[in-house]
Amino acid sequence: MVSVFLEPEIFKVTPLASKRLKCGGDADCTNLNQSVPQIQLILQIKHVKLSNECLQYTDRYLEGKKHIKLVWNFNKLQEEIVSSEVIEHLKVKLGCRAQYGFDVNEDSLEIIRENPVIFELYATNGAKSVLLSEANLYLGDILDLINRKETTRVLFYNGVIDSVNSFAYLSLQYKFTCHKKDVKNFKLTVSNIQRSQGDTQSKTFRQIKGASLKKVESDDSLFRDLDNVLKTTSSDACRSLEKEINCVDYEPNSLWLNACALRNSTEEYKPEFFVTISSLHFLEGSLPMIDTEVEQIYVEYSFLGLEGPEFETPFSVPKGKPNEDLLFNFTKKFDIDVNANYCNCKKMIDLIVNKGVVTFVVVSEQVERLDKPIQTCFELGYSEVSLDEIANLEQNEDTYQYEILDYANSLDVIGYMSIKFEGILAMKQMILTMMANKGYTYDSENMW
8 A cells, every 4th residue: 555645754864974974862963073064955846737638548548536656766775755636627736855875075066966856757546556657857066066956856757658849847956955054065065076086087886885865763753844843843852953953953944943943033024025026038949939920028916815907017018039137026015013014924824835826928919000990919928936845945035046937837837937036034034923832932042
């Protein structure tokens, strides 16, 4: 019987790749070598998007309720997750985050550079599983990726399902993180390694000598996904988490931990949240570029239950050339004062806890003509933003390029939209004010 995860899982990692660490009352965390920079890889599995042909294929081989099972291997560490959602629609949420830790040395750098994360995609009804396809993801050079969030898609192909196109894709994000104080040491270590390799560096994968990436098993339920963290407001749980953080010297990246830090912060953040549609561009060969009826472009969205003309960019722009930025710089302010704007605050928290998305729709607006005074607008594509991911950021503002998916076929990317969020720390303070236990006190020196 295949187990179905009813909630996302997060795996903790050791600060050192060469040592397994069990934290708790019997933990021995006194001999951690801090001379070597430590890197963590955070792999966020978001969802799988299937084609209609794939749905027909699974119906042919499996009966009853079907789920997606994803298995992945990273440096001989295998994990898997089964969707809690039944395959009823094209998009199936997975919502899992895995974390790995390792030392920065010659072997670990080559492991990342030369070896992909291997994904296996299955459909399962519990009693039987059908392998749909396998795919690889090469993560790239750590030096170029440190402390930078990467969003990508892993495409799956199967000639039986679709002889030409991919039949599914996996949406995920990954990030190599390093404590700020270790970034300089990290870059110095990488530089020394690259100099020592010189021009004789082999292009093929060499035998791994000792650097391994190890996952640490833990029963601590406090390192869970954001929606579960927000539900944990016990003072005892906070103190336990604080002890855990001190023990492993783990740099926290969850909304809960950041919010705890904000509680005792002397800096005040004005209770305002800003959303700015900065720009967008279409890819060469995309439908908007080919379609001669597409002339003018504008963007619209709804947020916190608010919609209408004021949530449309105040002007439309010519669609331009492929990869040419269409500038809007359209900003909306949302007040999130707990006392004065409780309704906005409650809707924002609900959106985060329920992992909802904010959808930005790209609309084609035709130019008015005398021979055709009535013009029809139609949707070209859309971008989706998960607010819980924004809430987990550590900075007060963030600008990111989101994929624009074809409105008729969401497997196709037709362009990218640049969206800026400001007031992220004010949002965290608002969430803490509404949800956290007021009796909790926190020691900033020990926490950080």
